[in-house]
Every structure is written in structure tokens, then in C-alpha cells.
Amino acid sequence: xxxxxxxxxxxxxxxxxxxxxxxxxxxxxxxxxxxxxxxxxxxxxxxxxxxxxxxxxxxxxxxxxxxxxxxxxxxxxxxxxxxxxxxxxxxxxxxxxxxxxxxxxxxxxxxxxxxxxxxxxxxxxxxxxxxxxxxxxxxxxxxxxxxxxxxxxxxxxxxxxxxxxxxxxxxxxxxxxxxxxxxxxxxxxxxxxxxxxxxxxxxxxxxxxxxxxxxxxxxxxxxxxxxxxxxxxxxxxxxxxxxxxxxxxxxxxxxxxx
Amino acid sequence: xxxxxxxxxxxxxxxxxxxxxxxxxxxxxxxxxxxxxxxxxxxxxxxxxxxxxxxxxxxxxxxxxxxxxxxxxxxxxxxxxxxxxxxxxxxxxxxxxxxxxxxxxxxxxxxxxxxxxxxxxxxxxxxxxxxxxxxxxxxxxxxxxxxxxxxxxxxxxxxxxxxxxxxxxxxxxxxxxxxxxxxxxxxxxxxxxxxxxxxxxxxxxxxxxxxxxxxxxxxxxxxxxxxxxxxxxxxxxxxxxxxxxxxxxxxxxxxxxxxxxxxxxxxxxxxxxxxxxxxxxxxxxxxxxxxxxxxxxx
Numbered sequence: 128x129x130x131x132x133x134x135x136x137x138x139x140x141x142x143x144x145x146x147x148x149x150x151x152x153x154x155x156x157x158x159x160x161x162x163x164x165x166x167x168x169x170x171x172x173x174x175x176x177x178x179x180x181x182x183x184x185x186x187x188x189x190x191x192x193x194x195x196x197x198x199x200x201x202x203x204x205x206x207x208x209x210x211x212x213x214x215x216x217x218x219x220x221x222x223x224x225x226x227x228x229x230x231x232x233x234x235x236x237x238x239x240x241x242x243x244x245x246x247x248x249x250x251x252x253x254x255x256x257x258x259x260x261x262x263x264x265x266x267x268x269x270x271x272x273x274x275x276x277x278x279x280x281x282x283x284x285x286x287x288x289x290x291x292x293x294x295x296x297x298x299x300x301x302x303x304x305x306x307x308x309x310x311x312x313x314x315x316x317x318x319x320x321x322x323x324x325x326x327x328x329x330x331x332x333x334x335x336x337x338x339x340x341x342x343x344x345x346x347x348x349x350x351x352x353x354x355x356x357x358x359x360x361x362x363x364x365x366x367x368x369x370x371x372x373x374x375x376x377x378x379x380x381x382x383x384x385x
Numbered sequence: 386x387x388x389x390x391x392x393x394x395x396x397x398x399x400x401x402x403x404x405x406x407x408x409x410x411x412x413x414x415x416x417x418x419x420x421x422x423x424x425x426x427x428x429x430x431x432x433x434x435x436x437x438x439x440x441x442x443x444x445x446x447x448x449x450x451x452x453x454x455x456x457x458x459x460x461x462x463x464x465x466x467x468x469x470x471x472x473x474x475x476x477x478x479x480x481x482x483x484x485x486x487x488x489x490x491x492x493x494x495x496x497x498x499x500x501x502x503x504x505x506x507x508x509x510x511x512x513x514x515x516x517x518x519x520x521x522x523x524x525x526x527x528x529x530x531x532x533x534x535x536x537x538x539x540x541x542x543x544x545x546x547x548x549x550x551x552x553x554x555x556x557x558x559x560x561x562x563x564x565x566x567x568x569x570x571x572x573x574x575x576x577x578x579x580x581x582x583x584x585x586x587x588x589x590x591x592x593x594x595x596x597x598x599x600x601x602x603x604x605x606x607x608x609x610x611x612x613x614x615x616x617x618x619x620x621x622x623x624x625x626x627x628x629x630x631x632x633x634x635x636x637x638x639x640x641x642x643x644x645x646x647x648x649x650x651x652x653x654x655x656x657x658x659x660x661x662x663x664x665x666x667x668x669x670x671x672x673x674x675x676x677x678x679x680x681x682x683x
Contacts, residue, residue, distance in 0.1 A: 166589035166590070166591065166592075167560075297616065298445070298616070298618075298656060298659055298660055299655065299656060299673035301659070302660075302661075302670040302671070302672050303672050305661070305670055306669050309669060324589065324590070325661075326663060327661040327662060327663045328661050330663055331661035331670070353663065354663060354665070356664075365591065366591065369590040369594045370663065371623075371663070372619045372620055372622065373601075373620060373623040374594075374623065377594065378595060378598035378601075381594060381595060
């Protein structure tokens with residue numbers, strides 16, 4: 128589906144240049160689910176931004192279905208790749224109804240029968256027609272995230288880029304959204320790159336996981352390896368230990384990997 | 386309750402090393418916010434007592450957990466109305482205390498750490514000056530001694546270069562560093578109670594662990610009480626001694642933190658169930674079925 132090779136992203140220039148992504152390579156096969164985990168500043172979100180063309184790529188190559196991406200992302204790209212962001216409050220236009228948000232996506236891509244598509248996608252994300260003419264402020268955080276997912280899926284993409292899609296939600300709502308994504312993946316054979324700081328969430332959602340630190344992939348593992356505690360790199364092992372809740376003894380052993 | 390006697394009792398309990406009265410006593414606490422659709426009751430009859438322990442309050446957004454924390458310091462913003470049969474913090478009757486007593490309570494006897502240091506620190510004041518202000522506001526000591534205490538406190542929260550951080554402005558600090566500074570500022574006046582509302586939720590897991598270790602050590606060394614408010618059940622279970630689980634403004638369950646996994650209330654069990662698990666992944670997560678009876682009871 129997508130191959131990323133030697134990706135580098137540098138923000139700013141000269142003495143203020145900051146290399147946010149410093150040589151990242153991975154591939155996601157068609158129908159594959161890939162997770163990027165790391166702490167803040169590790170470059171995980173920047174990888175997604177680089178894929179959609181929102182970050183300056185200074186080196187490396189991204190191939191989508193075997194074809195290298197140029198500097199501009201065309202309509203074909205946006206039909207194939209869609210993104211869902213973390214903050215369901217910030218990513219929906221406050222003065223557009225759910226219907227308008229979804230109709231706009233259809234209009235941009237010239238999709239036929241927008242009305243039927245809107246009704247079907249609302250059903251699929253578990254909202255139903257009653258939500259069609261609501262404004263974002265009339266929705267809960269979880270409902271907004273369902274709208275954001277509907278907006279991404281209405282153009283029938285092959286690859287979803289999910290940037291911390293449940294980090295702003297309560298755990299009970301998180302479980303509902305994660306289940307919804309898994310259902311949609313099963314129904315449509317989607318691929319995704321799922322970015323999160325939460326190891327357990329990524330392990331739940333992805334078959335393959337890359338752990339990032341300082342703009343590099345420290346280690347790649349399968350979800351099974353993660354569950355069996357079979358990580359090799361000290362950084363990933365520390366991240367895993369810190370994810371298991373508070374432990375005074377573990378806290379005393381933490382090392383700074385900057 | 387008269388002020389001097391409260392102070393004397395605090396002193397006495399310090400001397401004997403044991404609390405003669407509970408640090409916090411809350412009975413039938415209610416907090417109401419008027420809205421144009423009628424009043425909303427954010428807290429509906431909460432009762433608990435605590436001593437020098439680490440007490441966790443967990444619940445989802447809107448459960449009223451933060452409002453309870455604020456009510457303890459008389460910080461529920463108007464037009465919120467607070468009523469309680471009893472709301473006593475370190476001997477001070479909070480709802481009936483005057484502004485002067487409240488000023489003594491806040492920061493002096495009990496203080497509060499919030500989620501994001503960016504919004505809690507004054508952006509145009511050097512960090513050290515803010516800590517010195519906090520200690521001098523509550524303890525009659527000279528400038529030099531206050532400065533020494535502030536520096537010692539920065540060291541106590543394991544800041545490697547306290548002198549540099551002392552002179553820094555908040556924007557020059559990372560999130561973890563900012564939260565350490567907040568903890569230093571809140572503990573410099575040696576309060577007996579610290580209320581921490583999601584103190585580590587904005588931090589990376591490893592930094593969170595380090596900040597919690599600092600809190601853990603300071604609370605143990607000083608025999609303080611800690612109210613730890615969080616949405617993160619697993620974190621609370623591993624960090625606190627006792628846990629109150631809140632749902633819709635009420636405490637639905639109280640249990641020892643180590644025994645949270647054996648919680649009985651369906652809400653607590655449901656919340657624990659819907660967390661993804663690293664060791665035993667399931668294809669689908671159990672979701673929480675909310676029972677209207679949880680709200681109606683009592």
C-alpha cells in the first residue's frame with residue numbers, strides 16, 4: 128500500500144533547523160495496520176504530515192501503491208489517503224452541519240448520489256440520520272470523532288492516517304471508537320497508520336508497530352511480540368515498563384534517551 | 386471553628402507525628418451550577434474522610450471529580466453554589482471560613498497542582514520569584530531565607546540545575562520541568578494537603594513516572610495527605626492507597642487501590658474492562674453499558 132524510505136523532515140533552516148524525522152523507513156502492505164508509537168517530539172505525527180504533504184520532505188521517498196509521490200499531492204492521492212486528527216473539537220467547522228461537512232467531501236471528489244452516501248456513512252459510523260443536520264457543538268467528543276471518521280471514509284479511501292484519534296476521549300468512548308475502526312477495517316479492507324503515545328492502544332489496533340524516538344524508528348515489532356514482552360531495544364523496553372502504571376522501583380531506573 | 390484552636394491542633398498533631406483529627410472531612414457535599422435550563426448538580430452528596438494518605442478520585446469527564454477538588458479549597462467559581470453538612474480541611478470549616486482564613490488555607494495548609502503548568506505559572510515572572518512569593522505569602526521569613534528554601538525545593542523536585550531554573554521564565558521549561566516547578570511552588574510552604582488534578586496527564590509516560598516518584602517521596606517524607614484526581618484508573622490503582630470512583634456527581638465505590646481490579650460496582654468494572662490490555666489483547670474491546678440505576682440510586 129505505502130512504502131516510506133529514508134524519510135527526513137527538517138523544520139526551519141540554518142542554525143534554527145530542526146530535524147524532526149531523521150531517516151525513517153517502513154512499509155504497510157495493502158490491508159495492513161501499522162502503528163507508530165513514541166513520546167512527544169519523537170516525530171511520529173510529523174511522519175503522517177510528510178505523507179499528506181504538510182511537512183517539508185528533505186530526503187527520502189514515499190511510494191503509494193508502488194508510485195513515488197511528487198512534491199504535490201493531487202486529487203487521486205486524497206481520494207486514496209484520508210486523515211483523522213486528534214482533536215474532534217478543532218477539526219470540524221463550528222458553523223457547518225454534519226451534512227455540509229460530508230457533502231463538501233463528496234463535492235470535492237465529484238461523487239455521485241451524495242445524499243445516499245451521507246446516509247449510509249452516518250449509519251456505518253453508528254450515528255444514524257438523526258445526526259445529519261446537527262452542528263458540532265451539539266455533539267459529544269465521541270460523536271464528533273465519528274463525524275471526522277465519516278468525513279474521511281465517505282470518499283472511500285484505501286489508507287487511513289490516524290493521528291491520536293482517541294487521545295482526547297474518555298476510555299469508555301475510546302473503546303467504542305476503536306471498535307468502530309476495527310469494524311470498518313474488516314468491512315472495507317482498509318489499511319492504516321495509527322499514531323499514538325499509548326502502547327496498549329497501538330497494540331490493540333495494529334499488527335505491526337514501530338517505536339520512535341528522536342526522529343528515528345528505534346525498533347519494529349509485531350503486536351504479539353509486544354504482548355509477550357519481547358522487545359529488544361532498551362528504549363522500547365523502558366517505554367513499555369513506564370506504560371504499565373506507577374512503580375517506584377521502575378521510576379528509579381529511568382534513563383534519558385535524548 | 387475558631388482559628389487559633391485549629392492552628393494549635395495542627396501544631397500538636399505535627400509534634401506528636403499523628404493526626405488527631407482527619408485531614409479532610411466531607412459529608413454530603415453538593416455543588417450546583419445554575420444554567421438557563423435550570424440548575425445542574427455537578428456534585429450530588431459526596432462524603433469521605435482522609436488522613437495522611439494518597440487518595441485517588443477517578444471518574445470520566447463530567448463525573449464531578451475536579452469540582453470536589455476545587456470545593457475542598459473553596460475554589461468553586463461563581464455562580465456555583467456549594468453546600469455541605471461538613472467540609473473541613475485541616476481544621477478549617479471551608480464554607481463558613483472568611484476570606485482571610487481561606488487565604489491561609491490556600492497555598493499555606495493545602496495547595497493544588499493542575500494539569501498544565503503553562504496555564505498555572507505566570508508567564509512574565511521568573512520561576513524563582515514565583516516560588517519565593519508563594520513561600521513568603523504564607524511563612525514569615527526574610528528574602529534570603531525564602532530564596533534558600535525555593536532553591537532547596539527545586540532540588541527536592543530533582544531539578545538538576547536549580548540556579549538556572551530559578552532564573553528561567555516558564556516558556557523556557559519543558560512540560561515535565563514546568564510541572565516539577567509547580568510542585569515545588571505548591572510544596573514550599575509545607576502544606577499538609579496537596580490536591581493534584583490530573584498533574585501528569587499532559588506528560589509523556591516516562592516523565593509522568595518521574596514526576597509521580599517525586600510526589601510519592603515528598604508525600605511520604607512529610608507525612609502529607611494527597612488527593613490525586615485522575616481519569617486514569619490503572620495509574621491511580623498503582624499510585625494511590627485508596628480510591629474513590631465517581632460517576633455523575635456521586636461516589637459509586639470506594640476501595641483500596643491495590644484491590645481496584647476486584648472492584649464490585651458495574652461502572653468501575655466496565656471502565657476497567659474497556660481499557661486495551663498489552664498482555665492480553667482482544668480483537669474487540671468490551672464497551673461500557675451505562676445503567677440509569679447508577680444515577681438514580683441513593
